[in-house]
Amino acid sequence: MNQTKSIMIVGVGGQGTLLASRILGHAIIRQGFDVKVSEVHGMSQRGGSVVTYVRFGDRVDSPTVDLGQADVILSFEQLEAARYLPYLKKGGKVITNTQQIDPMPVITGTAVYPENLIEKMKDCGADVLALDALSLAEEAGSAKAINVVLIGVLSNFMDFDKEVWHASINECVPKKFLEINQKAFDLGASYERG
């Protein structure tokens, strides 16, 4: 009934998820779809768990992605991928950076960072692609380019033209960081499962 595609971009406040959603949003417009991008600003941004919903199709109604609805979860951090796993559609894909960032309850010792999360997500039936996006970002020239590396990986699972992605990066990234980000995108786009 509803042909809307749903992508969730999840991570930790400050990791640059907003730029990733902006690039994706612009790419979707260039492909001629209706689109909604939804995020929560304010308190959760202070190092908390952050999520952006990106939805596109002929007509998008709800701006949010609900449980069991996401075609792709693009995660900047392992624990966040696991947190939002129930939002993944059956047969949906998880693309996650392997980086681990301890949340405050782990830092203060009241909770433990779960082990082998990637294996556990796979055991749940999720199609998980895990990669060290931080190393690729550093290879591109900046640790901050994790977001664009991940967008590059995501581009392999969406049949948009390559030029569309480059044009969107052009539009969303300040000129002086353009070269690093185009390189980060290419490294992500040419990443192959290890």
Add this chain to the structure above:
Amino acid sequence: MKQLMLGNEAVARGLFEAGCGVVSSYPGTPSTEITEEAAKYDEIYCEWAPNEKVAMEVAIGASIGGKRSFCAMKHVGLNVAADPLFTASYTGVNAGFVIAVADDPGMHSSQNEQDSRHYAIASKVPMLEPADSAECKAFAKRAYELSEQFDTPVILRLSTRIAHSQSLIETEPRTELPLKPYEKNPQKYVMMPGMAKKKHPVVEQRIKDLTEYAETCDLNVEIMGDTKIGIIANGPSFQYAREAMGDSASYLKLGMVHPLPVEKIRNFARKVETLYVIEELDDVIERHVRALGIPVHGKDTFPLIGEISQNMVREKLTGEIPDTAVLSEEIPVRPPVMCAGCPHRGLFYTLSKNKVMVSGDIGCYTLGALAPLAAMDTTVCMGASISGLHGFNKARGEESESRSVAVIGDSTFMHSGMTGLANVAYNASNSTVIILDNSITGMTGHQQNPTTGYNIKGDPAAKISLEKVCEAMGIRRVQVVDPYDLKTCDRVLKEELAAKEPSVIISRRPCALLKYVKHNPPFTVVSDKCRGCKSCMKIGCPAISIKNGKAVVDQTLCVGCGLCSSLCAFDAFDKGGDKA
């Protein structure tokens, strides 16, 4: 060409296109970006006011002065501005006057979950509610037309999911409007009993006229599909319902949520077998439908609390439950935290160590309530820290005065802390008030305020001295401390708690996220020296963790504030940059 625009940005675009000339607001999530975006248009005069009441009064004055005017606030901001709202309803407008209020169902960034539609009903002004960015822009423009046609303020109600979602809009050019003439008219603008008594019947008639408008206007639209289920919905609820049910239901989408139509609802109800009202928070539409004698389902099916979603609508109306993957693993929560280098941290560590009662307030520092600092006892609303502490001390007496403090940010102090401090001075409680001056309005994303020395455009502006304000109010003991200097913080806190008169401590250091703030190189831990005593863990810094029994500093997060180092008895933290 279509553009992807945030709901809030689209409201600002609507103001621009409608020829709005004056905008005054106080920041509040999720409304803040409306005013930030409006400030990017040179054609609109924009400002940050000290609070929402002032902002609304500025906008009322500008409307009377002949320019289309606007103010934006979050739902709790409308509580602060309710006073001018109720009487502006009586005066009406000269040029159009629109108020945007952003509700926060689900409390993503708020202290309560109030439904602002009650204000439209209580103040008897019309309220429009958009359901996407295109409507944000269109309804903002329509609000000005209604304001001038019906001589009334108009409220534009948003909710988090509309304000903070981007969707496609098409921009149009601005309609430049001439300044309307101002004519002295006490019967209209001076609301004292003699004049107000004549105005009240006008207001009642206006609501009747607006109800007729609601019957026929294109803000309230029927979308017919299968007629077994009929859904009346507003704002985001309409989007969730339509996604869940598609053509298998019919809809009456209400873009005007006050006053509500009567015949339009009767007509729609006649066409469908089972009628539902789907609305977030309170049962405002449902009660209206019930009062018409129409059988309807609403809060018997959907919650009064939190957000609605497409899955919820689908499940309640069709019984369908989505198939989801669930990890058996427990996932630790990731609450928001004070940033690495946050100047509030040192002060809250001092409060935590001294085990004082902390009367709290609204801002980033509310995070001081969370573990491990856990140094906050109360948080109610903007400004309540100081007045609440005064009441607490009056109830509990002298012993309490030496063991309790109020904490309030610079922007919150300007917003509504000053009156509380006047009360402390005037009614003499020996309360200790700590102003956390981080030189910015932090939590809402760095807005200027009257103490920062800059205006909304970033241009230099008058800078109010916190010290002088406190002194002028009769506070004789005012001390300034650097929250990175834990020793001095502790000494000054003890001094002021012991003082037998009201006192203010200004904890001053700019927010570590401000662009002009220079950071020191990150600290590292000398593994041999670290005994794993976890003293450094007491400050709740997100950059420090314990790995294999020793402290480790995250080099990408640390800004070199040195708090951890001053807590370490074994000198295990090595200041970056000066390694031998």
